[in-house]
Amino acid sequence: MNTTDRTPEDHEDHEDHEDHEGHELYEGNEGHEGYDVAILGAGMAGGLLGAVLARNGVKVLLIDAGVHPRFAVGESTIPYTSAMTRIVAERYRVPEIEALASFRGVQDKVSPMSGRKQNFGFVYHRQGQDQNPEEINQLVVPEWQRTENHLFRQDTDAYLFHLAVRYGATPLLGTRIADIETGPKGVLLRCAEGREHRAKYLVDCGGFRSPVAEKFALREEPTRARHHSRSLFTHMVGVTPYDQAPSAAGHKQPSPWHHGTLHHVFDGGWLWVIPFDNHEGALSPLCSVGLTLDERTHPVGEATPQQEFDAFLARFPQIAEQFTGARAVRPWVSTGRLQYSSTQTVGERYCLTAHAAGFTDALYSRGLTNTLEVVNSLAWRLIEASRDGDWSTERFAYIDRLQQGLYDVHDDLVYSSFVGFGHYDLWNAVLRVWEATSIMPTMTVERAYRRFMDGHDEQILRDLEQTSTPGLPSPVGEDISALLAFTRTTCMAVQAGELAAGEAARRVFARVREATFLPAPFELGDPDNRCFEATPELLGQALEWGRTQAPPHIARLFG
Structure with a gap:
């Protein structure tokens, strides 16, 4: 099966909505319960933000077209991710979030199906040539200091969603939004089945198919991203640790490849291998596998994703050594060009966050980090607005600058990297x-x-926002x-x-x-x-x- 989606790091489904106009907005309409903040999307970003807000007394409505548990990629954390996770947990007094900041915490409290991440590994390949054992790179996450995670997202996302509900957020799953209206006094959401919900502010955490971005025509056309790529990905069983592959025999990296996130890189793209079975006592046999290609030189053809993946392995037989006994256990997801951006991410009574705002590439695992960054800076503004009633666009202007900056930093990195792959x-x-x-x-x-x-x-953390970049x-x-x-x-x-x-x-x-x-x-x-x-x-x-x-x-x- 070939499912088309646009964001490999946050795979969530949302349908198009119809337009309805002419409805006057006001807060607390009789017969309808009003909320301080409505959040579209109950994945990692929505669940995290919902838990933080609800813990701090904000009345939250958490809406999603899907239900939990569900498949998602974007599994790999980095030290910056974990540092921001600890900040959010402590700053907003949600100790349950801190479990996501360590391998042991995830294993014991969130998901024993997750894996460990002790390194970023990069192995360079040339088509038609043997892999040169000198052309490898690795950044080790020091085990004496910390261990990062390969998150089994269906568990971690559900954990955060249920945490938000436990703290008081109102869940509304299996609900599609047909129309959105925002105005000086608040937000009106119309569901596809006809129900209406009101809030003082709207946060869209819904991914590429952002209802808010569509409603207000916020997508940048064309995107300013210099980088070009598409992806196909799935979960597999039977993936051989690369340390056992013959082509890895001459490698002298300090940490086993299988203990971290492995990137096979080559002219025109890269392939990720993210194991969940790479630690003592592992329960999961799964491995996340994804192939990312420059869609200008490798356009989507008539082949199925499995056929395309098999053809790629035929061109790189030493990468194929990992996959001789591997098979996909769920349908492949295949995308067109991944890159999209927004002209603005903040407007009157609304904000786009995470992958609703934009996406570049899964390379370097910055998706979860960017989510934590935005939640950290957005949450305190929403909490204060719920208390003093100031929902002005100016109050949230920094969130737009932050998200645009995060986007451009990552675009510079992956654009330069793809040029370097040659x-x-x-x-x-x-x-x-x-x-x-x-x-x-x-x-x-x-x-x-x-x-x-x-x-x-609190000023120490607010000072982090005092940056010219x-x-x-x-x-x-x-x-x-x-x-x-x-x-x-x-x-x-x-x-x-x-x-x-x-x-x-x-x-x-x-x-x-x-x-x-x-x-x-x-x-x-x-x-x-x-x-x-x-x-x-x-x-x-x-x-x-x-x-x-x-x-x-x-x-x-x-x-």
């Missing part, structure tokens, strides 16, 4: 830019969390933004045929080496430093660098 040296260089974009912001939010825990000073936190935002812009323009020159890939790689590596905001002991600018592991010894060296050599605005991260 030449290992350039890919090796672009990957260091991603590492910088991952490591330094994580240090920033983890420091903010530690300071917040000392005295629960929404989507990247201060004090590292401007440095990383400049590095991303340099990398993007360099890769654009390669794509235009104006610059050789090898020269582009040298320039990007030189820029990384010259970046004074990056800890020198990390050696991110060394092309031979292909596997990065933050050992206690290395972190000790970085702390010393932070105290003695770091620029003043970076030194405070090490204090």
Whole structure:
């Protein structure tokens, strides 16, 4: 079966709605229960936001066209995700959310069907050639520090949905929205079966088929995304750990591939392998598998997704070593171009969040992180609005700047990465830019969390929003933004045929080496430093660098 969808990280179904006009809006219409906030979409974003709001006294209506449990991908967490999860749990006094911030917490309290994530692994392939064991990269998540997760989303999404209901959110599943009206006094939602619901504010967490985006024509046409890709994905059983594959025998990476999220990368795309069976006592035999391709060079054809996947494996027999005994256990999902964006994500009495606002690519697992970022900044505004009655668009303007910034950061990363996929040296260089974009912001939010825990000073977290680069936190935002812009323009020159890939790689590596905001002991600018592991010894060296050599605005991260 070939199901068409647009967002691999948040697969949810919503139908088109009809337009109805001319209904006067006002709060608390007699005969109809009014809510402070109505949330469209009861997946991870909607459940998370609903739980936070309901816990803090906001009257929430949680609406979804589907029911739980249900399939979703976007399973891989990153250290930034977990740091933001802890912040949201503590800031909004929802301790049950913190379980999602650790492997042990997920296993014990949320879903024993989930897997572990101890690394980001990247193996580079050339069609028609044996895999070069020197052309691998890995970023290890230090086990002594934390373990990330491969979330079995049908369990984690249901956990958050039920948490929201437990705290008082009103659930309305199996309900399709036929029309939306917003105005100075609130929101009117008409359901397909004729019922009406009113709220003071509307948050759309519904994914690509966003009813709000459609109603108010918010999609950017064409999207500003430079990146191009489509995807096909499923869950499989019988996937062989790549560490057991003959082509992996010569690899010397510090962490087993099977202990993390594995990316097979090649000119024109990448393939993810996300196992749920990769830890002692694992209950699940499943593995999430997805193939992402530049749709301009690999357009959707007449073949079924399974046939297309099999044809891809025939071209890359050393990737196929993982799949000799594998079979899909649910229908494939196949998409057209994944990228979409919105001209605005905030308007009168409404906000688009997460994948309702836009989507780029599943590469680097930033989808869940972006969701946590938006929930963290949106929730306190909604809570205060429910108390003081100020639902003005200006109050929520930062949320639009944040989401547009998050979108552009990720587009720069994946666009540059896909250009790099055509030449290992350039890919090796672009990957260091991603590492910088991952490591330094994580240090920033983890420091903010530690300071917040000392005295629960709300201003510490609100100060994270005081940045000239929404989507990247201060004090590292401007440095990383400049590095991303340099990398993007360099890769654009390669794509235009104006610059050789090898020269582009040298320039990007030189820029990384010259970046004074990056800890020198990390050696991110060394092309031979292909596997990065933050050992206690290395972190000790970085702390010393932070105290003695770091620029003043970076030194405070090490204090």
